[in-house]
Amino acid sequence: MQEIPHIPVLYREVVDAFTDLGEGIVIDCTMGYGGHSSLILEANPNIKLIAIDQDQTAIDFSTKRLAKYGDRVTIKKGRFSSVIKEILSEVNVADIKGILADIGVSSLQLDQKDRGFSYGSETLDMRMDKDAPLSASNVVNEYSKSELEKILLEYGELRNYKKIADVIVENRPFLSAKALSEIVKPYMPRGKKIHPATLLMQAIRIEVNNELGELKSVLKSIEEAKLPHAKVAIISFHSLEDRIVKQEFARWAKSCTCPPEAFRCSCGNDHQLGKVLTKKPITAQEDEIKENVRSRSAKMRLFQMDL
Known part of the structure; x- marks a missing residue:
């Protein structure tokens, strides 16, 4: 029996964010050891999942862990900033119901x-x-x-x-x-x-x-894909990452992109991609922090695409 190495951060909150999705595709940009991926698959029996990771050790582990879900799972190796571009160009973007990225180093990498x-x-x-x-x-x-x-x-x-x-x-x-x-x-x-x-x-x-560059790149790819109704969840672990996510989500929610000093709108006022679902980041509950001290730094922000 395969030993599960750790419980992913914000596991309850991720399930709450990605529940009742119906049919479609969820992209897990940072699969790691399959914790979030397995939770999303369990909560959504009609969802297919495309998972990305650059760590071969994690891929080997998660290939076995997620094998029970059969053809509902596709695993791709590489940096998520480049692989997600390939995925978004290959699938029907209308089928994408969710995108999750858990930014930073995994617990298993820290422990090894x-x-x-x-x-x-x-x-x-x-x-x-x-x-x-x-x-x-x-x-x-x-x-x-x-x-x-x-x-x-x-x-x-x-x-x-x-x-x-x-x-x-x-x-x-x-x-x-x-x-x-x-x-x-x-x-x-x-x-x-x-x-x-x-x-x-x-x-x-x-x-x-190049963690901040990777984050900026994946956010740009999501923005340019013009996803009609996907929910985007980004989990970060320090202020630099969280600031980038907060600023980008706020920009995505704006309809007018004219500079503040503009006398009148000339951009068309139709650039809004959707709405921010989290005014403040979602953080771990006390019992999770007691079980996993690293979760105290985790912050999740959510954005709902609506085009």
């Missing part, structure tokens, strides 16, 4: 020490796709001081980014995430809920996997 995501790891990798050319080792050991400062400020939002970049450059090369986190620990912000090196590791991971 050899993947180098954890601050306690003896390696320095952080690639979601093991075949990708850029690793955390490249970033930490080869980036210039100014390049390190940029990602520490933009992706880690670290106030003393210059000092931390100095420390990294002065002490490299680093062979492990553990050694890196120990060296920078005295210069990192301290909080009761997270390890001091968390924001540093986050910044490097975002750079390695």
Whole structure:
């Protein structure tokens, strides 16, 4: 019997978002270990699911986990930003009832020490796709001081980014995430809920996997597809991602795209793609946070396409 490795975040809320869909297709842009995918399939017996992931380990696991759903499931390997473009060009967009993207690193990737995501790891990798050319080792050991400062400020939002970049450059090369986190620990912000090196590791991971670029790209693909009635759900784990989703959803809901200073509307006032369903992001309930501490950072925003 296959051991289920973890419960996906916001599992109840995802089911509530994707229920009573009738017939059609749901795209799970970030399949991982099949948690959300299996819940959506169980809740919607007439739905077919197309799942995407770039991690072969996750694909191997989920292929077995979702096998019981037979031809209702199609799994595609690759970065979701590029694969979703292929999917949207191949299917009838009127059949798409939902799109889900759970942005960020999976719990299993964090827990596998050899993947180098954890601050306690003896390696320095952080690639979601093991075949990708850029690793955390490249970033930490080869980036210039100014390049390190940029990602520490933009992706880690670290106030003393210059000092931390100095420390990294002065002490490299680093062979492990553990050694890196120990060296920078005295210069990192301290909080009761997270390890001091968390924001540093986050910044490097975002750079390695181009996470913000991937998110922006998939949102653009969804927008350009002109989906007539799909529900879009994006789960993010830090403020940078959530801000992007919030701003894009707000823009999608606007009918007029003229600049604020325009004297009168000249755009046609017919650009609204649908409506925002979540004024505030949906967050995990207390019992889920107790069972899975990582869920405390999860935020889900929903948008209903209506064209």
